Amino acid sequence: MDIKNLGFDTINLGHGSGGLMTRDLLDKIIFETFNNPILDQKHDGAIVKFDGQIAISTDSFVVSPIFFKGGNIGDLAVNGTVNDVAMCGAIPKYISLAFIIEEGLKLSEFISIVNTIKAAADQSGVQIITGDTKVVEKGKGDKIFINTTGFGEVHPKSNISTSRIKAGDKIVLSGSIATHGMAIMSERQGLEFESDIVSDTTNLNDIVNGLLDTFGDHIHFLRDPTRGGLSSVLTEIVEDTGIGISIFEDQIPIEKQVAAACEILGLDPLYVANEGIFIAIVDKDIVDSVINFMHNDVKGAKAVCIGEMTDAHSTKVILNSRIGGKRIVSPLIGEQLPRIC
Amino acid sequence: MKYLSEYRNFEATKRYLQLIGDTVTKTWKIMEVCGGQTHGLVKNGILDLLPDQVQMIHGPGCPVCVTPLNLIDKAVELLENDVIVCSFGDMIRVPGSKKSLLEAKAHGGDLRVLYSPLEAVRIAKENPHKEVVFFAVGFETTAPANALSVIQAQKEGVTNYSILVSHVLVPPAMEAILDDEFCNINAFLGAGHVCAIMGYKDYMPLAEKYKIPIIITGFEPLDLVQGIYMAVCQLERGIYRVENQYARVVTADGNEAALKVIHDVFEIGNREWRGIGEIPNSGYVLTEAYKAYDAELKFGIHRLKVSEHKKCIAGEILKGIKKPHQCSEFGKHCNPSNPLGAPMVSSEGACAAYYHFSNNLIFSK
Numbered sequence: 001m002d003i004k005n006l007g008f009d010t011i012n013l014g015h016g017s018g019g020l021m022t023r024d025l026l027d028k029i030i031f032e033t034f035n036n037p038i039l040d041q042k043h044d045g046a047i048v049k050f051d052g053q054i055a056i057s058t059d060s061f062v063v064s065p066i067f068f069k070g071g072n073i074g075d076l077a078v079n080g081t082v083n084d085v086a087m088c089g090a091i092p093k094y095i096s097l098a099f100i101i102e103e104g105l106k107l108s109e110f111i112s113i114v115n116t117i118k119a120a121a122d123q124s125g126v127q128i129i130t131g132d133t134k135v136v137e138k139g140k141g142d143k144i145f146i147n148t149t150g151f152g153e154v155h156p157k158s159n160i161s162t163s164r165i166k167a168g169d170k171i172v173l174s175g176s177i178a179t180h181g182m183a184i185m186s187e188r189q190g191l192e193f194e195s196d197i198v199s200d201t202t203n204l205n206d207i208v209n210g211l212l213d214t215f216g217d218h219i220h221f222l223r224d225p226t227r228g229g230l231s232s233v234l235t236e237i238v239e240d241t242g243i244g245i246s247i248f249e250d251q252i253p254i255e256k257q258v259a260a261a262c263e264i265l266g267l268d269p270l271y272v273a274n275e276g277i278f279i280a281i282v283d284k285d286i287v288d289s290v291i292n293f294m295h296n297d298v299k300g301a302k303a304v305c306i307g308e309m310t311d312a313h314s315t316k317v318i319l320n321s322r323i324g325g326k327r328i329v330s331p332l333i334g335e336q337l338p339r340i341c
Numbered sequence: 342m343k344y345l346s347e348y349r350n351f352e353a354t355k356r357y358l359q360l361i362g363d364t365v366t367k368t369w370k371i372m373e374v375c376g377g378q379t380h381g382l383v384k385n386g387i388l389d390l391l392p393d394q395v396q397m398i399h400g401p402g403c404p405v406c407v408t409p410l411n412l413i414d415k416a417v418e419l420l421e422n423d424v425i426v427c428s429f430g431d432m433i434r435v436p437g438s439k440k441s442l443l444e445a446k447a448h449g450g451d452l453r454v455l456y457s458p459l460e461a462v463r464i465a466k467e468n469p470h471k472e473v474v475f476f477a478v479g480f481e482t483t484a485p486a487n488a489l490s491v492i493q494a495q496k497e498g499v500t501n502y503s504i505l506v507s508h509v510l511v512p513p514a515m516e517a518i519l520d521d522e523f524c525n526i527n528a529f530l531g532a533g534h535v536c537a538i539m540g541y542k543d544y545m546p547l548a549e550k551y552k553i554p555i556i557i558t559g560f561e562p563l564d565l566v567q568g569i570y571m572a573v574c575q576l577e578r579g580i581y582r583v584e585n586q587y588a589r590v591v592t593a594d595g596n597e598a599a600l601k602v603i604h605d606v607f608e609i610g611n612r613e614w615r616g617i618g619e620i621p622n623s624g625y626v627l628t629e630a631y632k633a634y635d636a637e638l639k640f641g642i643h644r645l646k647v648s649e650h651k652k653c654i655a656g657e658i659l660k661g662i663k664k665p666h667q668c669s670e671f672g673k674h675c676n677p678s679n680p681l682g683a684p685m686v687s688s689e690g691a692c693a694a695y696y697h698f699s700n701n702l703i704f705s706k
Contacts, residue, residue, distance in 0.1 A: 263345065265456070266430075266688070268384075323354040323562045325386020327698040333677040334434060334443075 011105045016135025025133065029111060033118050038094075038129040046129035048094055053154035055090030057081055060147045066113070068187045070180075070199030073146055074116035079203050079275060080226065081150035082124045086205035087222040087278065089158030089212060092124060096149040097131035102141030113144065124203035126150070155209065157216035162240045164220040167311040170287035171245065172280045174207070174300045175200070176253040177230050181272035182261045195261055200276030207297045211280065214293055221281040224274070228332045231270040233279065234317045235331040245317040247307030247329075270319075270329060271336045281309065348561030349385075357566040358390050361573055368394045369576050370525055371569060372518070372661050374511060375532035376403030376689025377560045383694040385562045395569060398661035399694075401514050401617070402532050404479040405431050405687035406659060409613045410649055412507045413437035415642045416476050419505070420450030424640070425468060426505075427453045427461040428476040429483075431687040436680055438647040442476075458490035458504070465494065465502035474636045477504040482534045484508055484625060485599035488606035491627070491634045503636040506627060509612050511535050512543050513623035517614075519551045523662045528572040531557040533564070533587040538603075540595030544583045552581045559587040606631050615683055616649065616656030653682035658691055665695040672696060 006028055014021040031039065038046050061077040078095065085092040097117065101110070121128055183199040204224065211219055225233040230252070234245050254262075254269055262269045276299070282290050287305055294300025317329040347353075373379055379399045382388055388397060401407055414437045420426050426442065433442040433454060446452040451471075455461055458475045465473035477487040487504060494502040511532055518524055531544055536557045544555045554575035558568030568586040575581060585591055603625070612624025627635045636642070649655065652670050657663040665671050665684070675681040677693055684690035688697070 259345065268688075321385045321562075322349050323351050323385055323387070323390075325388075325390050325562075327384060327386045330697045 006107065009107050011101050011107060011110060011135060012103050013135050013137065016101070016133060022133065029114055030131065030133070033114050034121070034128040036127045036129070038127065046094070046096075048129060048151070050093075050151070050153055052156070055085050055088035055152045055154055056149065057084035057088065058147065058149040059084060060145060062142065062145050063184065064142055065184075065187050066109070066143050068199055069183050069197065071201045072113055072116050073144060074113035075120035076201050076275065077146040077148045078117055078120035078124065078126070079201050081148040082126055083204045083224045083278070085150040085152040086208040087160070087224055088152070088154065089160035089208075089219075089222065090152035090154045091209055092126050092150050092152040092205050094129045094151045095121065095126050097128045098147040099131070099133045100141055100145040100147075101133065101135045102143050103135055103138050105143050110144070120203065124205050155212040158212045158219070159217040160219065160222055162221060162237065164217075165237065165241050165243060165281050165309055166220070167243050167309050168284050169220055169281050169309040170284050170305050171247065171307045171309070172282060172287065172290055172294070172303055173230070173252065173277065173306045174204075174279070174294060175277040175302045176255050176258065177225075177274055177277065178254055178258050178262060178269035178272035180275040181229070182258045184273070185265065185267075186261065195257060197255070197258055197261060200274075202276045202299060204276070204278055204299060207294065207299045208278070210297065211290065211293065215282070215286055215290060218283040218286045219280055219290075220283065222278060224278040226275060227273050229269070229271040229273060230279070231317070231329045232332050234329060237281075238315045238317055241309075242314055244310045244313040244315065245307060246310045246312065246320065247317065248320045250322050251304055251306045253302045253304060267336055271332045284308070348559070348563040350563060354562050354566055357563065357570050361395060361566065361570050362392045364570070364573050364577055365392055365394045366577060368396065369527045369573060370396045370398050371528045371530060371572050372398040372400045372526045373530040373558070373565075374400040374402045374515065375530075375534065375560075376406065376687065376691070377534065378530055378532070378558065378565060379403070379691050379694050380689050381560045381562065381565055383698040387562060387565055391569070395573065397569075398526055399658070399664070399691035400529075400661060401518070401614070401659040402480065402511065402535075403684065403687050403689040403691070404483065404509070405435055406655065406683040406690045407509055407514075407614045407617070408432070408435070408478045408507045408683065409615045410438055411613070411647050412478075412505065413442065414439065414647055415637065416442055416474070416505055417445045417450075418642055419474050419636065419640060420445040420452060421448070422640070423471070425451045425453065425464060425471050425473045426476060427455045427458070427464060427473065429456070429478065430454045431689075432476060432478060434680070435683045435686045458487050459493060462490050462494050462497070462499055462502055465499050466497070469501060471501065473502050475502075475504045476507075478507045480509055480511055480532070480535050481539045481603070482537075484603045484607060485538060485596075488602045491606050491631050492602065494634065495631070500633075503634045503639050504627075505636040506625065507612070508607065508625035509614060510609070510623055510625070512547060513620050514614065514617075515547060517617060517620050517623070518660050519553070521660055521662070524660070526553070526661060527576055528554040528556070530565070530568045530572065531555050531583070533557060533559040533591060536587070536591040536595070538596050538599045540593050541583055541585060541591060542593055548581050548583050554581045555583045557583065557585045557587050557591050559590065614659070616653070616659050618656075650681045655682040655684050658684050665692040668692070
């Protein structure tokens, strides 16, 4: 679309009024970009057909800055929800898309986000079937917030649940940790810290789908360790199952410059946010096959077994440090705060 | 030298642990002065790998932990009075007597988390109609950058910038600990980063006066076990002197350029330490030439006086008299979500380090 033909270059309160300006924004940008038979009905909601069990997940995206190396809030909003549906052992089909825009957002930025959303949806094979656009006064938002809800069909062979995790199960991590969180951190104002770290945000439904096709219910549990990092997911699992986790520090992959950035800022990479990676808790007998399978996919090229579920210490995550020590991995309390020196 | 991987080498670390085990014949209490060292010991699981005779006592070197309550209240008061307050990250959750900086932000205060005080000068330039204050806490390590921000502000004629100073010095704190009647420390691991700035000459009279070994030590696992080994060797041989384990970073004379900046802007004065009280000549105050950048004078907030939470034993923790898990409130009414005192907040604080990495495990050492 050509911005010049739209007749405005910033989004203002009128675009959220529900009147003609809203209609204009929707017709010229939203419907034009995301056109599909369900959305094109322009109804208040979408009517779709599913076979069998449905997995539903919703998420709101408030990342700042909205543009960062490797992506923007748009693909994050699609990938995040697509991945959450996939982690339920489901095949994502549809997503809803709701914007809360702060007045004054540049139209060019909005269009760029919308285009990224379209590309991310196409890549993961989901359709945007319903949505909403609201505009709030300056100061009542932070440029743009996005909420997406994803709907997927549960994979016929999958049976994903914390109740299926048992002692002896192996924990496979699909890739390097902390990349996304440090990419965002390096762009935040006030940190005076420049790097080439690029966010690894991507859709994981295809690799997960392949795993479920091949290994079915031998995959016991899936989770993408986004906010709160790897440690938060692991500590949640021990709490939910009552089974302990033992992991090995030297097995956990991390990009060199991400590790260096964490060192400089005094952050523990286990607590830094991820996108683009997931953990699979699998039957111990298939762990090597799972890792081999994942190595054939670029999104699982660095897949590695980082540890196992164990009865040795229930409800605790114990990390075996590089130098042969042990420590407990505890949940993140608030935001991880950079240290003074 | 790949400092990250080589100083975390399993084999080398194991070798030093073995040497410590082979050398030690009786029980020694060694205090690591710096919170970064406490963090390194606990995070890497070193405490459990040491022989039982080597007992590590966690020292006062966590800048967040020793910043007195009333300074936090002052920063909160500034936030409530339309001042932009800039702070290092781990300061913002420390509870003041009424609220933390983070809570003051939730009530509408303009709080910015920065890595560099120079950034605060830039914010002041961008907001000429607002007052901007940098919360200048820390030991000697952060003093040069904080001093530099004041020099920069003066050079660029930025008059809406000032600093809320809470700078403290390591040697007087060590002396205060050694003078305490309950002190039972046999050796110190000196704070590597502090000495990178200051050098280690100031520690020689201390070692002599108190007949105590002081090993200037780094922060990686190998640094820590090597430092402990050097301390044990001195103790077993009955000698006491300053030794420099962290020679790849620290020299006897320190960093000349950094020292010059510090001495331009700051002079030594009395300072209050959280949980310990006032220690004479234990911190920095702005020199006469830079008094215009003193936020306490500028905003007339030096009158606030408050006291610590009654049940917090931060003082005993900071002096190494008690271990975190020996506090009746540890993990019960005091945890990182609801800290009674500063050592539970900063990742360098002994209580938080114990809570995060050892959780409910009761440490034997």
